[in-house]
Amino acid sequence: MTYQPFWFDQAMAEETTSVSSASIDENPYDIAIIGGGFTGLWTAITIKQRAPKTRIVILEKDLCGQGASGRNGGAMLTWSTKYLSLKKRFGESQAKWLVQQSENAVHAISKFAKEHNIDCDLRVDGCYITASNAAQQDVLTPCLNALDSVSLNQWQVVNKEQLKHTGSRQNQQALFSPHAGSVQPAKLVRGLRRIAIEMGIIISESTRYISHAKAKQEETISASYSDKNHSIKTLNTEKLLFAVNAWLPSLMPQFSRNVVLVSSDMVITKPMPERLKTLNLNHGAAVIDSRIFVNYYRTTIDGRLMLGKGGNYFSFANQMSDKFNAPSQYQAELQHSLNYFFGDHGFEIDRTWTGPSDRSVSGFPFFQESDKNVVVAAGYSGNGVVQSYLGGQILASMLLNTNDEWQKCGLVNQKLERLPIEPFRTLGAYVIRNGIRRKERAEDNNLAPSKLDNYLAKLSGAAAKADTN
Numbered sequence: 001m002t003y004q005p006f007w008f009d010q011a012m013a014e015e016t017t018s019v020s021s022a023s024i025d026e027n028p029y030d031i032a033i034i035g036g037g038f039t040g041l042w043t044a045i046t047i048k049q050r051a052p053k054t055r056i057v058i059l060e061k062d063l064c065g066q067g068a069s070g071r072n073g074g075a076m077l078t079w080s081t082k083y084l085s086l087k088k089r090f091g092e093s094q095a096k097w098l099v100q101q102s103e104n105a106v107h108a109i110s111k112f113a114k115e116h117n118i119d120c121d122l123r124v125d126g127c128y129i130t131a132s133n134a135a136q137q138d139v140l141t142p143c144l145n146a147l148d149s150v151s152l153n154q155w156q157v158v159n160k161e162q163l164k165h166t167g168s169r170q171n172q173q174a175l176f177s178p179h180a181g182s183v184q185p186a187k188l189v190r191g192l193r194r195i196a197i198e199m200g201i202i203i204s205e206s207t208r209y210i211s212h213a214k215a216k217q218e219e220t221i222s223a224s225y226s227d228k229n230h231s232i233k234t235l236n237t238e239k240l241l242f243a244v245n246a247w248l249p250s251l252m253p254q255f256s257r258n259v260v261l262v263s264s265d266m267v268i269t270k271p272m273p274e275r276l277k278t279l280n281l282n283h284g285a286a287v288i289d290s291r292i293f294v295n296y297y298r299t300t301i302d303g304r305l306m307l308g309k310g311g312n313y314f315s316f317a318n319q320m321s322d323k324f325n326a327p328s329q330y331q332a333e334l335q336h337s338l339n340y341f342f343g344d345h346g347f348e349i350d351r352t353w354t355g356p357s358d359r360s361v362s363g364f365p366f367f368q369e370s371d372k373n374v375v376v377a378a379g380y381s382g383n384g385v386v387q388s389y390l391g392g393q394i395l396a397s398m399l400l401n402t403n404d405e406w407q408k409c410g411l412v413n414q415k416l417e418r419l420p421i422e423p424f425r426t427l428g429a430y431v432i433r434n435g436i437r438r439k440e441r442a443e444d445n446n447l448a449p450s451k452l453d454n455y456l457a458k459l460s461g462a463a464a465k466a467d468t469n
């Protein structure tokens with residue numbers, strides 16, 4: 001890892017007393033987890049909470065949090081705005097349950113962080129979903145009506161005075177839900193690492209999983225890995241979880257047509273608390289507009305503004321390109337968004353970065369048994385800060401085989417749709433992306449998009465953070 005996103009650098013600079021884990025030993029493990037991001041860590045912690053004697057090891061090829069978990073926007077969002085898509089895919093009762101669980105998860109993460117002294121600047125200050133142009137006005141009405149009809153609507157239309165708290169006059173309307181917020185994601189993931197180690201979970205960083213096979217007796221799985229000295233070793237485990245997010249297509253090619261890797265690009269300013277106060281942005285709510293490739297922004301405790309924009313770079317054949325580990329190559333788009341919301345802002349930019357989101361066809365994550373005692377989690381589609389906590393509950397139930405509501409939920413062992421093969425996938429992704437961009441630029445300029453661009457935008461409704469088309 002040569003280039004660090006802002007959050008990860010900040011978290012590591014503050015991590016003065018790093019807790020170290022015991023080493024991997026030769027006795028078989030009950031569960032081995034590949035990947036030390038939110039998913040791997042929440043799963044391990046949840047299993048330990050439910051079954052304290054379980055022997056768990058986590059292999060992380062870099063440092064915990066150097067994947068998406070330490071580089072995302074830190075916007076804590078729920079599935080309430082995806083209720084219609086959830087209902088269509090999983091039926092009404094599952095959709096209701098998943099929306100409620102996602103709202104509960106915001107508060108559960110906050111409670112966990114407080115109880116375990118994880119200092120991660122987490123603020124449950126809500127979320128504003130805005131219309132940042134005329135075309136976005138009222139697009140969420142069908143979703144809100146559907147939520148109303150099952151008494152699950154937590155969104156309120158904000159008045160003119162409250163609208164000012166979105167920080168930009170570009171926002172013509174907004175809805176507010178209190179069940180959301182923001183967090184310094186790298187501090188959260190590093191905090192989870194500390195708690196996991198304190199609970200007795202073995203975490204081996206700079207340790208890369210290579211392959212696995214059934215061990216001789218067929219009762220355990222033998223996994224080989226390279227340790228921090230590049231020595232190749234093996235461990236035995238009863239069950240294996242792949243919590244590797246964007247690395248799934250490279251490690252398990254059978255899933256390579258179930259996700260597409262696409263970058264989200266981020267920019268963060270230098271501290272400017274006084275300026276944020278004048279913009280009415282002295283709070284920790286996430287602000288998101290209602291386009292497909294959303295603009296989203298939030299502030300930090302030390303008075304910075306972070307803005308992110310999804311749907312930029314698609315990597316051919318889902319390779320983990322070096323482009324995901326560099327300053328954003330979409331600085332012009334980020335600058336355009338800052339100008340769009342904040343005019344002639346003159347903000348001093350501290351850093352830009354990027355990272356891969358694993359978009360599934362449905363826009364929802366999947367938790368699959370890929371083989372006997374081998375479980376796979378992926379597909380958060382850019383909505384994973386809160387949802388990986390739910391992933392932890394689901395995966396813990398799958399791995400402990402508790403046969404409860406988590407294990408039986410619709411996200412488990414789904415029939416997964418497939419994306420086209422290459423080169424059609426990447427080609428198609430760019431054609432659709434460019435159509436969406438043209439449509440959204442036209443709407444920003446109060447112009448009617450072309451029929452073709454409207455059509456292309458409809459093809460990627462699942463990519464949006466809300467059911468708007």
Ligand SMILES: Cc1cc2nc3c(=O)[nH]c(=O)nc-3n(C[C@H](O)[C@H](O)[C@H](O)COP(=O)(O)OP(=O)(O)OC[C@H]3O[C@@H](n4cnc5c(N)ncnc54)[C@H](O)[C@@H]3O)c2cc1C
Pocket residue numbers: 034035036037038039040059060061062063064065066067068069070071072073074075076077207208209210243244245246247251263264265266308354355356357380381382383384385386387388
């Ligand atoms: C730029 C960006 C912005 C985002 N913004 C938001 C947001 O604002 N809100 C939101 O809800 N979601 C957001 N997301 C999505 C969210 O960050 C992810 O869904 C979530 O972090 C996924 O967590 P994870 O643990 O599954 O994956 P990761 O954090 O990526 O963890 C996977 C880990 O597996 C490790 N690994 C891979 N291969 C191996 C191997 N061979 N051996 C050992 N370890 C291996 C990796 O090093 C990595 O640490 C964003 C994502 C990105 C990329």
